[in-house]
Amino acid sequence: MSTTAHTIDDPKRSIWDGGQSPLKASYGKLMMWFFLLSDAFTFSALLITYGLVRSAHPAYEGAADAFSFSNNYWPIPEKVFEAVPFLHGISLPLVFVGIMTFILIMSSVTMVLAVEAGHRMDRKNVEKWMLWTVIGGLTFLGCQAWEWSHFIHGTDGGTVMKFLVNGEWIEKTIFGANLSVNQYGPSDFAAFFFFITGFHGTHVFSGVVLNFIIYYNTITGVYDKRGHYEMVEKVGLYWHFVDLVWVFVFTFFYLV
Amino acid sequence: MHAEETTHIQVQAPDKAKIRKIWMTAGLLAIITALEFLVAFTIPLEMEVTRVTIFVGMTIVKAFYIVGEFMHLKYEVKVLIWSILIPMIFIVWMLVAFVYEGMSIFDDRYLN
Numbered sequence: 159m160s161t162t163a164h165t166i167d168d169p170k171r172s173i174w175d176g177g178q179s180p181l182k183a184s185y186g187k188l189m190m191w192f193f194l195l196s197d198a199f200t201f202s203a204l205l206i207t208y209g210l211v212r213s214a215h216p217a218y219e220g221a222a223d224a225f226s227f228s229n230n231y232w233p234i235p236e237k238v239f240e241a242v243p244f245l246h247g248i249s250l251p252l253v254f255v256g257i258m259t260f261i262l263i264m265s266s267v268t269m270v271l272a273v274e275a276g277h278r279m280d281r282k283n284v285e286k287w288m289l290w291t292v293i294g295g296l297t298f299l300g301c302q303a304w305e306w307s308h309f310i311h312g313t314d315g316g317t318v319m320k321f322l323v324n325g326e327w328i329e330k331t332i333f334g335a336n337l338s339v340n341q342y343g344p345s346d347f348a349a350f351f352f353f354i355t356g357f358h359g360t361h362v363f364s365g366v367v368l369n370f371i372i373y374y375n376t377i378t379g380v381y382d383k384r385g386h387y388e389m390v391e392k393v394g395l396y397w398h399f400v401d402l403v404w405v406f407v408f409t410f411f412y413l414v
Numbered sequence: 415m416h417a418e419e420t421t422h423i424q425v426q427a428p429d430k431a432k433i434r435k436i437w438m439t440a441g442l443l444a445i446i447t448a449l450e451f452l453v454a455f456t457i458p459l460e461m462e463v464t465r466v467t468i469f470v471g472m473t474i475v476k477a478f479y480i481v482g483e484f485m486h487l488k489y490e491v492k493v494l495i496w497s498i499l500i501p502m503i504f505i506v507w508m509l510v511a512f513v514y515e516g517m518s519i520f521d522d523r524y525l526n
Contacts, residue, residue: 181494188494195498202505206512213516216524222459236454252454259447267440270484274433278426382423398484402477409473413454414466 190392194399197361201403204357205410208350215344227317233343235412241308255412258301259404262362265294266401269369273394276387281376284390288373291397295366302359309351310334317341351411358407361400368393439483446472 173180181188216231225237236251243254268290275283312334319341320327332341340348372393381387453468482488487495 180491181497182491183494191494191498195501198502199505202508206505206509209509210512210516210519213513214519214523216520234459252451256447256451260444263440263443263447266480266484267436270436271433274428274436278428279423280425280428281423283428395485398480401484402480405473405476405480409450409469413450413469 184388186388186392187395190395194395197399198403201357201406204350204354205406208354208410211346211350215346227342229319229321229344231343233347235414238309238342239305239412243304247314252412254301254305255408258298258305259408261294261298261301262401262404265291265298266398268294269394269397273387273391276381276390279382279387281379281382284376284381284387285373288369288376288390292366292369292373295362295369295397299359299362299366302355302362306352306355309348310336312341354407354411358400358403361403365393365397365400368396435483439479443476443479446476 183191212232218225218231218234222234225234227233227237239255240249240251241254242248242250242257268287272284272287272291275287312332316331316333318329318331319339320329322328332339334341335348335351337345337349337352339345342348372390375381375389376387381389450469450472453465453472457465457468459465487498
């Protein structure tokens with residue numbers, strides 16, 4: 159019935175029948191891609207749960223200038239994150255977080271440049287750009303440590319909040335934040351801050367460790383002996399993913 | 415072991431156009447981030463739908479350039495591109511379903 163005849167010497171073969179790589183990528187690179195896909199699901203679960211809990215809480219209604227912290231409604235993020243190191247008491251909404259975003263994007267750029275140098279077997283440049291990437295990652299982690307410290311210790315005056323204890327309303331001044339109570343808004347607000355930025359920070363930390371291992375291997379000539387710099391590319395994928403996740407955290411946690 | 419393994423490495427000259435493209439992409443990401451700041455401080459909080467739409471739109475543009483250029487997905491085989499992108503449908507659905515659920519929880523708690 160078939161219009162074309164195939165003999166045993168000339169079998170009809172698709173690219174999926176074996177003997178070649180249909181995705182034209184190495185095993186390691188593919189597995190990194192699919193790991194990142196699964197990691198994207200994990201981060202999405204965290205951010206989407208944030209969306210669910212936030213939309214289940216009352217939003218602040220009123221003029222933005224008259225905003226004050228309360229545990230009765232979800233805070234406006236730019237009123238929470240307005241501190242910058244060495245500039246105590248000055249309101250600079252989202253400036254520090256903007257600097258952190260810029261640092262992470264720049265370290266992503268140095269990573270691409272390291273990958274590009276690796277394609278050319280240019281060890282000197284891979285060393286240079288990997289070192290910059292490690293420095294960028296460490297700077298970001300340092301910024302995040304400061305951000306957490308500030309968030310945990312809180313503002314000078316704290317916030318007076320009302321709590322229902324044993325059927326009676328009690329007023330308390332709350333400073334900073336922990337997992338059960340915080341001065342910025344409902345309890346869940348701080349919990350999500352810790353979980354989402356903490357989970358991302360853990361990824362940045364493991365990324366810095368991986369980047370350092372790559373940097374070390376480059377200096378000691380491991381990839382020159384191997385004949386290719388594909389490990390730089392694989393770890394690069396992970397590092398860009400960490401940057402990508404921060405882009406989403408920045409939008410959904412700090413801007414919206 | 416073999417000395418020639420480490421001595422005969424050919425370092426190729428950098429491709430100027432490629433490096434230029436990397437910096438152009440970086441510049442674009444920086445500009446979009448700067449625009450997001452501009453929107454955050456110029457469009458009032460009362461216009462929530464407009465703000466959220468612009469922020470989400472710009473985030474998707476940034477994601478496109480990070481994944482496409484930096485992670486090089488744009489230049490991979492089509493099957494690979496789709497096997498990464500199609501599962502994202504689940505995330506979109508999860509977002510819609512859970513935020514809708516959250517609004518129902520709000521109604522139950524505060525309105526009914």
